[in-house]
Amino acid sequence: MSLGGFKRLPWEIGDKSGEGTTLNNISQIFKARGDYESALTYLHQALNIRLEIGDKSGEGNTLNNISKIFAARGDYKSALTYLHQSLDIRQKIGDKSGEGTTLNDIATIAHTHGDFGTALRYLKQALDIALEIGDAAGTCLTTINIGHSQWQSNQNDEAHKSWAHAYQIAKKIGHAQALKTLTSIAEQLKLPNGVESWKTIGKSK
Structure with missing residues (x-):
């Protein structure tokens, strides 16, 4: 399936939530290819949609995905910035599962830096x-x-x-x-x- 075909339907039917999800999915394809710039482009588009429709859970997920791109590039400072934004959202909306995931991601970066405590x-x-x-x-x-x-x-x-x-x-x-x-x-x-x-x-x- 081409990326063009993959992203067409949500645009056509005005499904903003689906559009955000699809943009997130496309970003993961680019991430797997090592094309981090394209991945970030799609993720920021997804983030804008989440903000537009007030989808806090989706916003938290997208922030986590953005952090993973920066971590993959070795920019851990930026990765942590996005993770702490995500953590704040998870805690505010009571998303316990997402909060746990984000805490694990923050811990992974600390471990990578040798800050085991x-x-x-x-x-x-x-x-x-x-x-x-x-x-x-x-x-x-x-x-x-x-x-x-x-x-x-x-x-x-x-x-x-x-x-x-x-x-x-x-x-x-x-x-x-x-x-x-x-x-x-x-x-x-x-x-x-x-x-x-x-x-x-x-x-x-």
């Missing part, structure tokens, strides 16, 4: 939200990320506890991505029983 602070806020709304997958993935920041902070025992807990959740809900990540961590740490080691570690901690 800040990363942990945001991750623990994200974890509290995931637990509050009963998001088992979010709880699992955030706990894995907490383990990464704990490990980098030389909190090795705490990291093991986090990964073991994440393993329990991942097994319970059948989260393939999390289990793959935990398998990779176990291999890197040369744990004797591979990913199954997390079961033993979880019982001993």
Whole structure:
């Protein structure tokens, strides 16, 4: 499907919300191609539409997507600016799921910069939200990320506890991505029983 065909229908029927969604989707195609300038062009068009129709949830999503483009370009200062704008919106409208996602994204940038204390602070806020709304997958993935920041902070025992807990959740809900990540961590740490080691570690901690 051409991009022209992809973006035609919402324009024709005056569907502003659909238009914003389509512009967001097109931006992701350009992002995947590494064409960040075009991606930003479409995202800013989408953002203008969200602002025009008062779609706060869509505005928050679009700000998050813009931040990812800047992060991909290595402009973390701009990425954080957009993420904090998104976080403010998420909190004001009570979008707990979006708030958790944004907190995780902020933590990722802090982790990338080696600021593991800040990363942990945001991750623990994200974890509290995931637990509050009963998001088992979010709880699992955030706990894995907490383990990464704990490990980098030389909190090795705490990291093991986090990964073991994440393993329990991942097994319970059948989260393939999390289990793959935990398998990779176990291999890197040369744990004797591979990913199954997390079961033993979880019982001993």
